Amino acid sequence: MTQTTKKPILPTITSPRDLDGMSLPDLERLAGEIRDVLCNLVSARSAHFASNLGVVELCLALHQTFDFLHDRLIWDTGHQIYPHKLITGRYPQFSTIRTKGGLMGYPNPEESDYDLFVTGHAGSSVSTAVGLASGDRLLRDEENRWTVAVIGDGAFPSGVVYEALCNIRESGKRLLVVLNDNKMSICPRVGGMADYLDRLRMSGAYSGIKGEIVKTLQNIPMLGDPVERMLTQIKEAAKAGLHGGMLFEELGMRYVGPIDGHNVALVRKYLRMVRKTDGPVLLHVVTEKGHGFHPATQDPVLFHAPPQFSRCENGELQMKKSGGRAYTNAASEAIHVAMTASDKVTVLTAAMCQGNKLERVRDDFPDRFFDTGICEAHAVAFAAGQAKVGMRPIVDIYSTFLQRSFDHIFQEVALQNLPVTFMLDRGGLSGPDGATHHGVFDLGYLRLFPHMTVMAPGDEHDLASMLPFALQHNGPCAIRYPKAAAVTVAGERAPIEHGTAEVLRRGPDGLILCGGALLPDCLAAAEQLAGEGLELTVVNARFIKPLDTKTILPLVADSPFTVTVEEAALAGGFGSVVLEALADAGQTAPVRRLGIGDHYVEHGEREELLADLGLDTAGIAQACREQSQACAPGQGVS
Ligand SMILES: Cc1ncc(C[n+]2csc(CCOP(=O)(O)OP(=O)(O)O)c2C)c(N)n1
Ligand SMILES: CC(=O)[C@@H](O)[C@H](O)COP(=O)(O)O
Ligand SMILES: [Mg+2]
Structure with missing residues (x-):
């Protein structure tokens, strides 16, 4: 990328203050070096790429204009956040990003005082910025202190942003919202706000004409009462269409832009100008996703977080092949089959068409495919509406993002007993994204609601059979599966029946109850232990709710010990369900729960995180060995 023999600047940047007084050519050279580092990173591992390439100049201009320690x-x-990390003292550790023990791929206050919140979910920045500004004001600590939220055009349509914007007039003194408009979410952005931003982009070119027309409109005489009102409305409507950023102005913000976000001098000039105002200000910055790396600008969807890739000698890019068929593929195929079978089935995604591998569904069923943008709460209430009139909506969503819809799952879906099906992808550890993205709370928060059926397939066979089951069930259902290679357990399988588990292996020496896709590990552990003379029963629970108490409770009663296994938070999870059922039946038994305790799990590869948590084959086998010894006659455990 950068063809320079000069001494690199980036390694010398230990804090943003090293940017002070830096010349424009040096800033531009630094931008090139940052892009080089980003390119080197993705040759080592998958990471967020195109979004980072797009904010380099904006990041430099922000840090030159403001002091974000104050x-x-x-x-x-x-x-x-990668360019920000690179210039806030984390260049030396940057190569560790997204690896276990290394830098997070998101902001992290434990890494740097320049990061205020651990984030990862979209849309909260304006609210937290309003809160920061308001708190500073109450503490009379706001002397010249600016609060800046940088939000992308994909995140901008999130409902919570409008809740914040409606509130900004009161608390938004010295508050700047930078709208980073690159025309993309992960996929092309959708919806009315996207169209509005397109119109704003256009408006600069027409500003001369616009001024004239607005002047003319302002001279329209107001006549008698009703006519006057009508004319006022027409005038306001016309102005709204012609004035750039009228929507924001009406909400009490000053709208500035759109400006070219790759012109570092220009961005800096506007930021300095903003600093001279009182706020709140919305600065509309236009950038290009993937800027500086041609293939990424050509295919920003692929390069949002591309697989690891390198450049061959002939200049072509070689992408690392993905690890084969994932549960996500199995889910999207099952959805396709269901939509082919019935024209009542619809699918809703909240901006994750690519992540959920729904492209074929979108292309083959354009009328029944709905992308709401990053609006999970809306997506769920929307699905409830469709279900109410007789459709069979599937909300295909990452487990962690569904949390945004908690109240709508309760009020609009479960309370009404509507047949909405939730396909919960990334149910479990999501890997390098870390704590913000692990989908480990879903079993707990979904099973709370009466009417809700919660399923956790043990393998791909289960997943494919559970969707048709859910679509004919008269009530809400959730099917949660991990970000992992799809596995099919060998042998004859029982059909899916509501609230029915499946016994896959029988042995008198102990019991493993598996709630989900760690089933192959449970079976492998049982196999291993059989070699050591310990014959275990293994149950594929399938249903977290309702639990198959008829099958499970007698097995627990007859087994020297029980180990429950789940890739989920123990609080409220599958093991809790089993313990509650035992308590309700007045039964006591030695049960050990394997899952995730009361802590957040860091980032890393899913397999290494599972191993650390004792949730791999070796960990499950070891827990069984320990339980077997502890529960052996004469050991005093009952
Ligand atoms: C609540 C939530 N839903 C979905 C996502 C997944 N997601 C991460 S980035 C992204 C696109 C964001 O687009 P934009 O804000 O414009 O940023 P860009 O990547 O274009 O810079 C999406 C959908 C998320 N992180 N949080
Ligand atoms: C930033 C964000 O939320 C997404 O880009 C997320 O990282 C996607 O995760 P997957 O890689 O698991 O699809
Ligand atoms: Mg964007």
Whole structure:
């Protein structure tokens, strides 16, 4: 990328203050070096790429204009924080990003005082910025202190952003919202706000004409009462269409832009100008996702978080092949089959068409495919509406993002007993994204609601059979599966029946109850232990709710010990369900629960995190060995 023999600047940047007084050519050279580092990173591992390439100049201009040890900076979502990390003292550790024990791929206050919140979910930045500004004001600590939220055009339509914007007039003094408009979410952005931003982009070119027309409109005489009102409305409507950023102005913000976000001098000039105002200000910055790396600008969807890739000698890019068929593929195929079978079935995604591998569904069923943008709460209430009139909506969503819809799952879906099906991808550890993205709370928060059926397939066979089951069930259902290679357990399998588990192996020496896709590990552990003379029963629970108490409770009663296994938080999870059922039946038994305790799990490869948590084959086998010894006659455990 950069063809320079000069001494690199980036390694010398230990804090943003090293940017002070830096010349424009040096800033531009630094931008090139940052892009080089980003390119080197993705040759080592998958990481967020195109979004980071797009904010380099904006990041430099922000840090040159503000001092974010005093001022406040929030990067919405946080996946575009890499340039910020590189110039805030983390260049030496940067190569560790997204690896276990290394830097997080998102903001992390434990890494740096320049990061205020751990984030990863989109849309909260404006609210937290309003809160920061308001708190500073109450503490009379706001002397010249600016709060800046940088939010992408994909995150911008999130409902919570409008809740914050409606509130900004009161608390938004010295508050700047930078709208980073690159025309993309992960996929092309959708919806009315996207169209509005397109119109704003256009408006600069027409500003001369616009001024004239607005002047003319302002001279329209107001006549008698009703006519006057009508004319006022027409005038306001016309102005709204012609004035750039009228929507924001009406909400009490000053709208500035759109400006070219790759012109570092220009961005800096506007930021300095903003600093001279009182706020709140919305600065509309136009950038290009993937800027500086041609293939990424050509295919920003692929390069949002591409697989590891390198450049061959002939200049072509070689992408690392993915690890084969994933549960996500199995889910999207099952959805396709269901939509082919019935024209009542619809699918809703909240901006994750690519992540959920729904492209074929989108292309083959354009009328029944709905992308709401990053609006999970809306997606769920929307699905409830469709279900109410007789459709069979599937909300295909990452487990962690569904948390945004908690109240709508309760009020609009479960309370009404509507047949909405939730396909919960990334149910379990999501890997290098870390704590913000692990989908480990879903079993607990979904089973709370009466009417809700919660399923956790033990393998791909289960997943494919559970969707048709859910679609004919008269009530809400959730099917949660991990970000992992799809596995099919060998042997004859029982059909899916509501609240029915499946016994896959029988032995008198102990019991493993598996709630989900760690089933192959449970079976492998049982196999291993059989070699040591310990014959275990293994149950594929399938249903977390309702639990198959008829099958499970007698097995627990007859087994010297029981180990429950789940890739989920223990609080409220599958093991809790089993313990509650035992308590309700007045039964006591030695039960050990394997899962995730009361802590957040860091980032790393899913397999290494599972191993650390004792949730791999070796960990499950070891827990069984220990239980077997502890529960052996004469050991006093009952
Ligand atoms: C609540 C939530 N839903 C979905 C996502 C997944 N996601 C991460 S980044 C992204 C696109 C964001 O687009 P934009 O804000 O424009 O940033 P860009 O990548 O274009 O810079 C999406 C959908 C998320 N992080 N949080
Ligand atoms: C920033 C963000 O939320 C997404 O880009 C997320 O990282 C996607 O995760 P997957 O890689 O598991 O699809
Ligand atoms: Mg964007």
